[in-house]
Amino acid sequence: MRVLGSFLSEAALVVDPVMVSTSGDVLAGPSILSSFREELLPMADIITPNIKEASALLGGMPLETVADMRSAAKALHAIGPRNVLVKGGDLPDSLDAIDIFFDGKDCHELRSSRIKTRNTHGTGCTLASCIAAELAKGSSMLSAVKVAKHYVETVLEYSKDIFIGNGRQGPFDHLLRLKNGIHNSHRQGTFNPSNLFLYAVTDSQMNKKWGRPMVDAIEAAIEGGATIVQLREKDAETREFLEMAKACVGICRSYGVPLLINDRVDVALACDADGVHVGQSDMPARIARTLLGPEKIIGVSCKTPEQAQQAWIDGADYIGCGGVYPTNTKANNPTLGLDGLKAVCLASKLPVVAIGGINASNAGSVMETGVSNLKGVAVVSALFDRESVLAETRNLHAILMEAASQVK
Numbered sequence: 368m369r370v371l372g373s374f375l376s377e378a379a380l381v382v383d384p385v386m387v388s389t390s391g392d393v394l395a396g397p398s399i400l401s402s403f404r405e406e407l408l409p410m411a412d413i414i415t416p417n418i419k420e421a422s423a424l425l426g427g428m429p430l431e432t433v434a435d436m437r438s439a440a441k442a443l444h445a446i447g448p449r450n451v452l453v454k455g456g457d458l459p460d461s462l463d464a465i466d467i468f469f470d471g472k473d474c475h476e477l478r479s480s481r482i483k484t485r486n487t488h489g490t491g492c493t494l495a496s497c498i499a500a501e502l503a504k505g506s507s508m509l510s511a512v513k514v515a516k517h518y519v520e521t522v523l524e525y526s527k528d529i530f531i532g533n534g535r536q537g538p539f540d541h542l543l544r545l546k547n548g549i550h551n552s553h554r555q556g557t558f559n560p561s562n563l564f565l566y567a568v569t570d571s572q573m574n575k576k577w578g579r580p581m582v583d584a585i586e587a588a589i590e591g592g593a594t595i596v597q598l599r600e601k602d603a604e605t606r607e608f609l610e611m612a613k614a615c616v617g618i619c620r621s622y623g624v625p626l627l628i629n630d631r632v633d634v635a636l637a638c639d640a641d642g643v644h645v646g647q648s649d650m651p652a653r654i655a656r657t658l659l660g661p662e663k664i665i666g667v668s669c670k671t672p673e674q675a676q677q678a679w680i681d682g683a684d685y686i687g688c689g690g691v692y693p694t695n696t697k698a699n700n701p702t703l704g705l706d707g708l709k710a711v712c713l714a715s716k717l718p719v720v721a722i723g724g725i726n727a728s729n730a731g732s733v734m735e736t737g738v739s740n741l742k743g744v745a746v747v748s749a750l751f752d753r754e755s756v757l758a759e760t761r762n763l764h765a766i767l768m769e770a771a772s773q774v775k
């Protein structure tokens with residue numbers, strides 16, 4: 368422990384005092400206990416004991432209520448760590464999973480729903496590791512703890528009904544991939560979310576204004592170089608939407624270009640589209656993934672880094688981020704600017720496509736932001752509110768190709 372301590376003076380130190388497992392196994396004896404108290408705890412930026420460990424560190428202090436946890440957090444803080452998180456997952460008779468966070472000044476009660484599952488193996492280690500990762504990314508301690516708690520809750524909820532293996536506890540599926548077979552499946556089609564590039568998002572009103580049927584507009588966009596198409600129908604009745612969607616799936620499939628449906632998972636399923644694009648007030652991506660299965664493409668609109676992290680957790684394939692510039696196509700849509708776009712890209716593990724007010728005059732600047740997971744632009748009016756969809760798409764495609772060659 369002393370040798371370890373000498374290595375740990377530089378970085379933020381998260382100490383998970385593993386002594387008693389959730390299943391009750393005692394994992395550390397009295398000598399380890401005194402080393403924890405005397406050497407490691409005083410160096411820690413945060414310690415994350417469960418209630419049995421907090422009790423052991425405090426000489427067997429009984430911990431049966433949230434009030435007891437608060438007292439324990441304060442008593443542990445007095446030993447020396449800068450912050451204390453007492454995890455109440457094992458607290459008897461509680462409907463919620465309540466943790467107490469104490470930073471030496473304020474006590475925060477952090478609640479999440481208690482998820483009934485045997486698949487809890489490694490949750491404590493995961494929480495501590497996630498806090499460390501968030502701190503390394505520059506988060507404040509409270510924000511790191513909240514993100515980590517939310518992550519563990521999301522994974523528990525996702526993993527709760529996985530049945531693998533014969534142990535007392537089942538797997539905790541950190542990457543949210545086991546249940547849908549994503550871990551051993553490869554996408555059937557040719558779509559690679561890194562190839563978003565020029566994403567044509569349709570608009571019926573604009574096409575009507577220029578007197579073209581939707582399928583003709585989509586075909587022109589594909590001929591001009593669109594690499595993916597989204598059917599975005601805001602006013603159509605379900606039956607009309609579905610009929611149009613079926614025709615559009617036909618044309619897109621004949622070109623090998625994926626067609627996604629805006630908002631409506633039911634329509635996407637009914638016409639066997641390649642996927643859906645959902646926003647923050649549409650069906651959550653996590654549920655869309657459950658309904659659509661592992662092979663379909665799911666895009667999520669994100670305006671903040673937190674939303675981008677959640678989209679990945681939820682099993683999305685790409686993020687649509689915007690409005691980058693002001694737009695008349697979507698009412699009351701906040702403008703993020705290139706800085707907002709960059710912040711989302713940097714927080715995202717997924718490829719990102721920029722949207723909102725993008726046209727031939729600014730698409731180059733968007734792509735030149737230099738963030739490696741910015742994979743393209745999504746455009747409505749600059750393609751469809753024009754006389755020639757083919758000419759506009761060709762022009763934008765050439766601009767994007769030029770920008771891509773500059774970046775390389």
Ligand SMILES: Cc1ncc(COP(=O)(O)OP(=O)(O)O)c(N)n1
Pocket residue numbers: 566568597599629630644645646647648649666667668686687688689697720722745
């Ligand atoms: C590629 C892409 N990005 C963002 C959006 C916007 O989705 P949403 O926020 O759900 O708004 P609506 O388009 O549904 O009005 C999108 N459609 N496509």
Ligand SMILES: Cc1ncsc1CCOP(=O)(O)O
Pocket residue numbers: 689690691693694695696697700722723724725745746747748749
């Ligand atoms: C659907 C959507 N989501 C964010 S901005 C936007 C509209 C984009 O349309 P345009 O390309 O015409 O600005």
Ligand SMILES: [Mg+2]
Pocket residue numbers: 629630644645646649
């Ligand atoms: Mg939407």
